Every structure is written in structure tokens, then in C-alpha cells.
Amino acid sequence: MSRRRALRSVCVALLSTLPTLAAAHGINGHVHVTGWAVESLPPGELRSFFADAALRDTAQIGAAFPDSGYAIGDPYGEMAHWEPFINAYVEWISATFGPTYETEEARRHIAFMMGAAAHGLQDEIFDTHFLRYLIQEDGQDQDAADAGTDAFLFTDGILEFKPPLYIPESGLQAVFTASHDYAPEQSQVRAGMQRVKLLVIDRFAAVAPVFDARYRPLLPWGSTHYLDPDVPGSLRAEIQPTAAYMLALWERLHGRYTPQMLATHAYPTSTRRLRGVDHTRVDSRIGVVFGIGAIVGSLNEETVRLFGPGETPISLDVQHTRWTGRADDATRQVVLVPLEDLALDTEYEVRLLPGIELQDGRRTDSTWTYRFKTPCPPAGACSADPEAMPLDPPRVPYPPEPDVADPNPDAGPSPSPDAQSAPISAEPTVDAGAATHDASGSSPPGGGCVASAPSPKPAGGAIGLFAALAGLGASRRQIRRKPREGRRARAQIR
Numbered sequence: 001m002s003r004r005r006a007l008r009s010v011c012v013a014l015l016s017t018l019p020t021l022a023a024a025h026g027i028n029g030h031v032h033v034t035g036w037a038v039e040s041l042p043p044g045e046l047r048s049f050f051a052d053a054a055l056r057d058t059a060q061i062g063a064a065f066p067d068s069g070y071a072i073g074d075p076y077g078e079m080a081h082w083e084p085f086i087n088a089y090v091e092w093i094s095a096t097f098g099p100t101y102e103t104e105e106a107r108r109h110i111a112f113m114m115g116a117a118a119h120g121l122q123d124e125i126f127d128t129h130f131l132r133y134l135i136q137e138d139g140q141d142q143d144a145a146d147a148g149t150d151a152f153l154f155t156d157g158i159l160e161f162k163p164p165l166y167i168p169e170s171g172l173q174a175v176f177t178a179s180h181d182y183a184p185e186q187s188q189v190r191a192g193m194q195r196v197k198l199l200v201i202d203r204f205a206a207v208a209p210v211f212d213a214r215y216r217p218l219l220p221w222g223s224t225h226y227l228d229p230d231v232p233g234s235l236r237a238e239i240q241p242t243a244a245y246m247l248a249l250w251e252r253l254h255g256r257y258t259p260q261m262l263a264t265h266a267y268p269t270s271t272r273r274l275r276g277v278d279h280t281r282v283d284s285r286i287g288v289v290f291g292i293g294a295i296v297g298s299l300n301e302e303t304v305r306l307f308g309p310g311e312t313p314i315s316l317d318v319q320h321t322r323w324t325g326r327a328d329d330a331t332r333q334v335v336l337v338p339l340e341d342l343a344l345d346t347e348y349e350v351r352l353l354p355g356i357e358l359q360d361g362r363r364t365d366s367t368w369t370y371r372f373k374t375p376c377p378p379a380g381a382c383s384a385d386p387e388a389m390p391l392d393p394p395r396v397p398y399p400p401e402p403d404v405a406d407p408n409p410d411a412g413p414s415p416s417p418d419a420q421s422a423p424i425s426a427e428p429t430v431d432a433g434a435a436t437h438d439a440s441g442s443s444p445p446g447g448g449c450v451a452s453a454p455s456p457k458p459a460g461g462a463i464g465l466f467a468a469l470a471g472l473g474a475s476r477r478q479i480r481r482k483p484r485e486g487r488r489a490r491a492q493i494r
């Protein structure tokens with residue numbers, strides 16, 4: 001057996017032993033959206049902080065951390081997804097290293113925490129918005145999306161980051177204990193992270209083409225819109241809210257975060273025209289993303305309102321993160337679901353009224369507003385686009401457009417298994433043409449495993465892995481119910 005064939009066999013065998021190695025949008029998606037969010041930060045303290053390449057790598061590998069618990073069947077993974085854990089982590093870093101955070105250990109913890117937080121936020125956004133589009137457009141849900149989107153990133157030549165393995169030497173047990181009265185062994189965390197790093201990040205080239213062949217036919221809409229910046233919850237549409245969340249976490253670490261800073265992002269985003277007016281379709285949903293967890297019960301029909309012309313109130317169903325509606329859970333977003341059709345080419349206004357309770361116990365005491373317009377009529381004149389608002393992000397330059405004219409199924413992560421992040425300049429790139437990434441997809445697959453030829457009928461270890469991927473989706477839905485425990489335990493570290 002050639003060395004190449006032997007390596008492929010080892011990879012498939014290793015992957016087939018994983019009972020639960022996948023997660024909400026794929027781990028490579030988390031690593032990359034987090035990396036792109038860091039690169040799109042505006043000039044300021046946090047962008048300067050991430051001028052250190054080691055800290056960018058730490059944030060990226062931190063973005064793989066929450067799913068590492070799933071990889072070994074340990075409950076720490078689920079806990080790490082939610083704001084109670086993140087809030088406890090912020091408070092622990094602040095109490096241990098604040099207020100200046102000058103040591104290497106402090107800075108590594110901040111970057112790792114931000115990566116983990118970014119992952120949890122991205123899961124909330126993706127599951128709540130993009131998965132509903134997949135249900136509507138493709139008749140598919142999480143099981144196909146989880147593995148499919150990572151495979152599309154690979155095959156479309158987008159993957160570029162392979163952060164080196166890093167785990168904080170100490171501190172995680174204290175944070176888990178504070179948030180959930182649970183302390184995973186450091187050896188368990190290391191085992192989970194090693195498994196994710198080796199098999200999902202470094203060796204993904206071995207299975208990505210197989211996944212692509214399996215899931216692209218199931219997701220004709222999803223595979224062509226998973227990077228569409230105008231679809232709420234697409235990977236590109238997650239970049240700006242992720243960057244905004246990191247900025248909010250920075251303010252929280254420095255004691256400068258106020259309840260009035262709650263809303264950080266809204267959908268519709270870039271054009272601020274809703275995708276549709278039919279209230280029975282997902283296109284008519286409006287989303288607001290937060291920079292801190294908010295208590296579900298305080299986001300209701302009294303505090304979340306939608307008005308049309310002439311102060312006409314629109315009847316709403318106020319929803320939250322897809323996996324919870326419990327009044328005492330925390331959510332990092334609210335979704336306004338109209339219960340009546342909206343009018344075309346009309347301006348509406350979202351209002352978040354005072355009284356929304358935050359994860360840290362404070363409440364908002366002023367009204368936040370956001371205006372958007374509905375789509376233009378299919379024919380005829382259309383009014384001017386909505387006026388710019390302070391919340392509007394710049395057009396997102398990341399990631400670069402894939403080379404759709406010459407798709408390279410062998411394209412994959414950069415050749416070094418521990419390739420570093422791209423250089424970050426003092427000024428953010430705002431021109432897509434000036435993006436620093438190599439979008440050519442010309443880099444050979446990384447690591448020792450080699451890409452298998454796409455096959456519509458994967459066999460052996462691959463089938464086992466597909467089954468495992470499907471199983472994880474079900475298990476995750478069942479256990480995403482207990483973030484509130486951490487809120488009760490928060491007082492322990494104060």
C-alpha cells in the first residue's frame with residue numbers, strides 16, 4: 001500500500017470512530033467567520049489588540065472550543081456555547097487580570113474567550129435564521145447544513161485558516177464551576193480539542209469532497225446562498241454581528257458596557273430592505289442581535305414592537321434563539337415575526353422599549369429604534385433606499401469571492417498544518433478587491449491526509465460519519481436547554 005493510500009485509510013478510520021464530531025454550522029465555518037470578524041474590526045483598541053498574530057490564532061482556535069466537548073461526549077461543550085459561561089468568563093478574566101490585562105496569560109484568555117463567544121453567537125444566528133431558510137427553500141435542516149456548509153467552504157476554495165492548537169493552562173475549570181458548578185478535567189478538554197484540531201481542521205480535506213457530493217444535491221438553495229450577505233444567518237451575514245459582539249465583550253471587560261449598548265446588529269442588514277412581505281414566509285422576519293445575553297422573558301410583545309406608517313402597530317410573534325423559549329433563559333437575539341403581511345416599499349420601525357433584562361442583571365432604560373424598508377414592487381417605481389443609520393455596517397469584504405469559474409475540488413486549507421493568520425493592518429480593509437486572503441484555492445490540502453475523490457455513494461467510514469453527524473444534530477437540540485443554571489451560579493465568583 002502506498003504511503004498516500006495508507007494515510008487516507010488512517011484518516012477515514014479515525015473519522016469513523018467519532019460518534020459526535022460535528023456541530024451547528026461547521027467548525028471550519030466558526031474558525032473562519034471569527035477570523036474574518038477580527039480582520040474587519042474598525043480602528044481602535046480591539047483591532048490593536050489583535051495586531052498580535054498569536055492572539056488572532058487564539059481567537060480562531062477558541063472558536064472551535066465549544067464543539068470540542070461534543071467530540072468527546074462531555075457536557076462542557078454545550079455549556080460553553082451560551083452566555084452564562086461567557087459572562088462568567090468575562091467576570092473571571094476581569095477579576096483575575098483586570099483592569100489593564102497586560103500579561104500574556106490575560107491576553108490569551110481574552111482572545112480565547114472571544115473565540116468561544118463568537119462561536120456561540122454564530123450558532124444562535126445560523127440556527128435561528130439560516131436554518132429556517134433551508135427548511136423553506138430546500139426542505140432540509142441542521143443535519144445537512146452542519147456538514148454541508150463546511151464542505152462547501154472547502155470545495156469552493158474559501159478555507160484559509162488552520163490555527164495551531166492552544167488551550168489555556170488554567171482558569172477554565174474555575175469558569176465552568178462558576179457558571180455551571182461543573183469542572184471538566186483539563187485532560188478532557190485537551191482530548192476534545194486535539195480531536196477537533198486533528199480531524200476537523202487539519203484533516204478535513206480527507207472527507208470534505210465526500211460531504212460535498214452528499215449534501216450539495218440536497219441543498220441547491222443553501223449551497224448557493226450560504227455566503228450571501230443579504231440572507232440573515234449566512235456565513236457572511238454573521239461576520240459583522242460577530243465583530244460587534246467582540247467589541248461589546250471588550251467594553252464589558254473594561255467596565256464600559258451599558259444596557260443602552262444592547263443592540264449591536266440588525267437584519268435586514270446591508271440594504272435594509274426586507275427580503276419579503278408575506279408573513280407566512282421566513283423572508284418577512286426581522287432580527288436584532290445583542291452584545292450581551294438578554295433574558296427571554298423580558299423580550300416580549302410589550303418591549304419589542306414594530307410600527308408601520310402613521311404609528312400603526314404591527315401584530316407580532318416575538319421569538320428568540322431557536323432552541324429556547326424559556327422565560328428565564330438567555331438569548332443573544334430577538335426575532336420579530338409579523339403576523340400579518342407587510343406593504344411593499346414601505347418603511348417600518350423596530351422599537352425595543354425599556355425594561356429588557358440583561359445577563360448581568362441590569363435593565364435597559366431607554367428606547368432603541370431601527371428603521372428598514374420592504375422590497376420594491378415587482379414592476380414600477382420604487383422609493384429611495386432607507387437613510388443610513390449609525391448601526392449600519394460597511395459592506396463586508398470577507399471572505400473573498402470564490403473562484404466559481406474554476407472550482408477546484410482539491411482546494412483546501414493552506415499547506416502548513418499550523419498556518420498563521422493573514423497579516424492585520426492598522427486600518428481595516430473595506431474594499432473587497434483589497435482583501436488580504438488568497439481566494440484562489442490553489443493551496444494543496446494540508447496535513448497528511450489526502451482528499452478522496454467525490455463519490456455520490458460514500459462507503460465505509462464515511463457512512464459512519466454521516467450517521468454520526470445526523471445523530472449529533474438531534475442530541476444538540478435535546479440538550480440546549482439549560483443555560484440559565486449559570487446565571488444563578490454567577491454570584492459565586494463575585
Ligand SMILES: [Zn+2]
Nearest residue numbers: 023024067123
Ligand atoms: Zn457549536
